Structures are given as structure tokens and as C-alpha cells.
Amino acid sequence: MMKAPVGGAKHHPLLFPSCSALALAAALFAPVTAHAAGTLAGSTISNTASASFDNGGGVQTIDSNRVDLRVDELLDVTVAGSTTDVPTTPGATNQVLTYRVTNTGNGPEAFALSTIANVGGDDYDPAVTQIYIDANNNGTWDPTDTLYVAGSETPLQPDASMTVFVLATTLSTATDGNRGIVTLVARAKTGTGAPGTTFAGMGEGGGDAIVGSTGADGQDNGAYRVAAATVSLVKSAVIVDPFGGAEAVPGAAITYTITATVAGSGSVSGLAINDNIPANTDYVASSITLGGSALTDANDADAANYDGTRIQVLLGTVPGGQTRTVTFKTKIKAN
Template identity: 35%
Template sequence: MKKNTFPKLLATSALLSSALLSSNAFAVGTDAGISIENTATVSFTRNGSTDSEEASVSFNVDEIINVNVTGSTAIANVTNGEEGVALSYTVTNLGNGPEEFTLLKTIGATNDLPLAVGDLKIYYIDTASADGFDPNSINETLYTAGDSINILNDESITVYIVADVPNAAVLDSLTDLELTAVSQTEAGGVKAGESSFGTVITGAGESGTDAIVAVEQGRDDASSELKVTIYDPSQTLEVFIDKSILGSGALLNGTTTETSKKIPGAMVTYFIKVTVENDTATALTISDIIPADMTYVANSLRKQSAVGSTITTPTYVTPALSTNTPATYVNFTALTDIDTDTDGGATVPNTGEVNSISVEFGDLAPGEYAILLDATIDN
């Protein structure tokens, strides 16, 4: 028999009127359903002869429903972006009979990371285990919400709540994860999981005995904490690039006309947007290769002058095709093609036929950045 201490048990028992249940009740003890027999014997003499009689009485031990959940006392130290972080819990059946329990996961009062409850997974092992979570272990079962787990009296199971730490979680951020185990005993419409301490559920115990709810709401919970103690910037930074055609124009009968027809001689305006998230992107450069059978339009590099959290796609402006001059856009600053100046824009190679362009942005704080460039479809 394992030695257990149940401080929570004593605390709740003490609150209860002792007329209902004595304060020393509820410790794992004699199994529910066991018959306790008592036979008294009397012997006597009368008129010189000895005689004896027996009288027996018996009862069955009722079932206690009680459960204890403990979390980890130590905070789990994690790194932002870490996947499959497991917080461990122990669920112990403190009753005197086997009991079915369901498990619930909730996020506690502190959720700095933050985590979403829907992203958390529960795994469990049928025994008390100190081995730690191993996703490849066949002993660990993924728990499906609503499933009942049978725990024998005085036995424990190990439960893990597994989470992926968000990339953007900052140093020292903390989240509490709570595990609740709920008794599934139910009879005559009375559910242990919805009953107050001391409720008797007639006939719901082992071998038809009564079941007595010895833990408020037939459940217990505990929380474990995880904290970002190592911050890895590379986990955090995210850069997205999006290239689209803003529009195109062509000379039709000597007049520049906006047309979606990609005919030879048409000038196509490209819009490239870069999004930086969570952290500063250092020395960011946008490079773009000019497609085959297209020619870069000299000095058509333009850079969004005002950066903001959101850049809206500009409205296409038709260029002056007769002079092969790129259009001017509000909020965009023209960059020269020269690579020796400080505007960051340059053609590659810088002389002769242009294969690609590059725009050096330097260090970029989170936000959106954009450039425009033009290229004509070769005749």
C-alpha cells in the first residue's frame, strides 16, 4: 500500500458539518462493496446447563468518490518557437473504488505567451510515470475530449498537456495551464461531477452500494506553468514577400492605353511588398530577376517613402510610353539605378543589360515595405 498524504482532503473535510460526515472520513481505505460481518455470541448457564446464541449483522462499505490532481511545482523553462512542450500532472483516485474520469484542459489566469486552448493536446499514461513526455512512446495515449479513463482506487495516472510555444513569445512571458479531472459517476440523474461535497448518489457505488461525493463537484484541478526563459530572435522574425502586377500599358495607335493585354512593347508595372513581423530584419535587400523576354525600364525603381503597418496596393498609373518614362506614384520615391549612391536601389549588373534589380532596405522594424518597377515586353 502506498503512503499518501491528502492535505486537500482534510481541508475540505474540516469545512463540512461533522453531522454529515465525520472529519476523519475519506482516506483511501477498505474497498467499496466489501461486506463487513459482525457476529456476537452469548453463552450462559441456566438450570445447570450451558447454552449459547449467535447474532450477526453486516453491511457493505459504501464508495467514496475523491480525486486529487497535482501539477508540477517547478516552472517549465521554454524557448520561443519550441514545439511539443509538455507540462506534467498526476491524477490520483483517492476513492475506495475504481472510477471513471474525464480530463479538461484550460488556460489559467496568466497567459502571456499566449496559448490558445484549442491548440493544446492532452496525452496520458495509465500509470504514475516520472519519465517525462516522449511523443514516440507507445505508452502515451492522445486523449480525446469526453473520453473516460478508468483509474483504480489508490492509483495514479500521469497526464501531459502539450503545447507549441509561439514564435513571438517574449522573454519572461508566462502561461498557466490547468488540468481538471471529473468523476463520471452518475445515477438517477445525479452526476458526481455536478454535485457538492457530501452528496450521496444512491446505488452508484461498487456492488450497488451508495457513492458519496467527497470532493466538491466530483473534480479536482491543478495548474503547471511554462515560462520563456530563453529568447531566440531567429524563431521570431518572419519576412513575407509578395509580388504582383499592378497594371500594364501599351501604345495603341500612338496613344498610351492601359491594357491587360500583354502585347510586345507593353510596359508592365510590378508591385513587390515585403512584410516584416515580430522582430527587426537586419540588412534586408529585395532582389528581383527581370523575366526573360522583358527589359527593365531604366530608373523605374520606386520605393514606398512612408512605411506603415499596412501598405495598400497603389492604383495603377499609366506611364508615358512614348517617352518610355515610368509613372510617378504618390508616396513612392524614385530610386536611381546607380549602385554607388545611398538610395539603395541599383541594377545588376550596374552597366549593360540588366538581369535583375536590388533594393537595400537596411534594418527593418516590423511593418510593411514596398517597391515598384517597370519592364517592357520585348518586341
């Protein structure tokens, strides 16, 4: 049942009279079901005393009136960010952080969710776009999960948890290694405040609601870490002329070396090296190598091909910190 906001009231009949703290301490409690969140709100604690005596006519036993106590509702919640340093790239959208919200109070309570993306201590502020509730409880965000809308909260039972996904966009200006922190905040809809704060008549069963040690306001951080990569390309040439020298004369052979270096903690995909055969030179057939291994000119299963005007070597996905070296040969036209 949805809790009323601060200042409102739950409409429940008053079932039991209130009792003093002294009466509570003196009561012999009846057995109750134990929960991590404590005795359930609205539970009844009942006690009847008895006395036995002999007034000359034999032993007699009499009972006192019964004292009934209703357990008030304790408002408590914890938030745990279960993912941190989630890999992302500059400009990436729908990047997911995962959190676990647990009702650590002793009554059903709804919690309002919000995020803070500028808490400090990081390198950039992620742009939060949406919050989702894990509808199928598989722990993984998918578009069929429930989009969170403020005001649509439903109560979470005592000791129960829900998985919450926060989706955000990484700034296009973020660079490799940058961290972006997002805080998820869960606040009890009945009310928050300093521990011990009382909301009269707003607890489960018509009792009071009491703010617990968490302030009924839990939060925790999740973080993204940018794993970006950059590519640098260096080309060099070595000439061997027909006379054993290194002069660029007709008939001289030129060996071109192209080195692609990937830097950063991320990786690049679809990396390809293309080089047009220079004017006034002829390509030397079957001269392409990758990492020193010969490749064919045909557009076949290996990484290279020559189409009559340029060579191409398909390198695919290359992680940061690695290099790829391609060579090929041409000959300066002699006539």
C-alpha cells in the same frame, strides 16, 4: 469497470440489506485490508453478536442474526502538477507539462480530463493542443504515449495514479520571462459536487457513490516560462594612416571591431558573424581575432574563415548575458 455518468446506474445485484447508522456503530467490525483511500468500496462488514446464560441447566450460548454492511464508494481525486516554469521559446510547439492524477477514492473510477489555459495570474495563454496518458510509465512524453480522447476513459484503481502530459504552443508574441499557466482538471465520471453528494446505486458493487472532500473534481497548475534571447550587433573602426595619424587616406590601415551581445534568459544557436571586405580596401591576411585570440583564414577547425570576399566567424550557441567580439583588418588601396 467504467462508471456510468451522472443520472445513469451501474447494474449490479443488491447483495445485502441496508442498515441504520446505529447498527453500524454497534457492530464489531471484521478485519479488512487497509488502503490509503480507505476500506474498498463493495467490501462487506459483518457482525454476529452472542449471549451466554445459565437457566438452571448449565451455561448456554446463543447467536444473533448476522448484520452485513456494504461499504459505499467514496469519489475523490487529486491532481498534482509536477512541472512548473518549463522553459519555452516564442512560437515553440509541443511544449510539455506533466501532471499526476491519483484516485484517492476507495473504488475503481474513471476520470474525465480537461484543461484551462486562461486562469489568469500569468502573462499569456498557452494554446493547448493535446493531452496524453503515459502509456509506458517512464514519466517522459513520447509520441507512442496514449492520446487522450474524451469518452475513452478507463477506471483507475483506488490509490493508483497516472501521469498525464499536456502539450501546448507558446504564442509567438510572448517575450522573455513571460509565464503561461495551464490547469489540468480531472472529474470523476460517476459524478461531482459538494462533499456528501450521493449518487444512489452508482457505487462499486451496487451501493451508493458519495462525493468526498475533493468534490471528486481535482485540479492543479503547471506553467511555462519563456526563455528568449535577442542579439544586437555594433561595429566600429579605428584608422591608422601612414603618417601616424587617423585619416582615411590611401595606405591607411583600418581595424574593424564587431561586438555581438546576446540579451535575455534564453540562448541563441548558430550565431555567425559575416562581414564583406569593403570596396577599395584589401583584407590583411591572418588578421581575424575572436575575444583577442588570433584565428586562421582557412576553413579549418577554428571558428573563422576568409573566402576572398568576406570574413566569417562561427560563434555557435551563445547564452543570454554574454558578448562575443571579433576584429579584422583591411588596408585602403594605394593605387
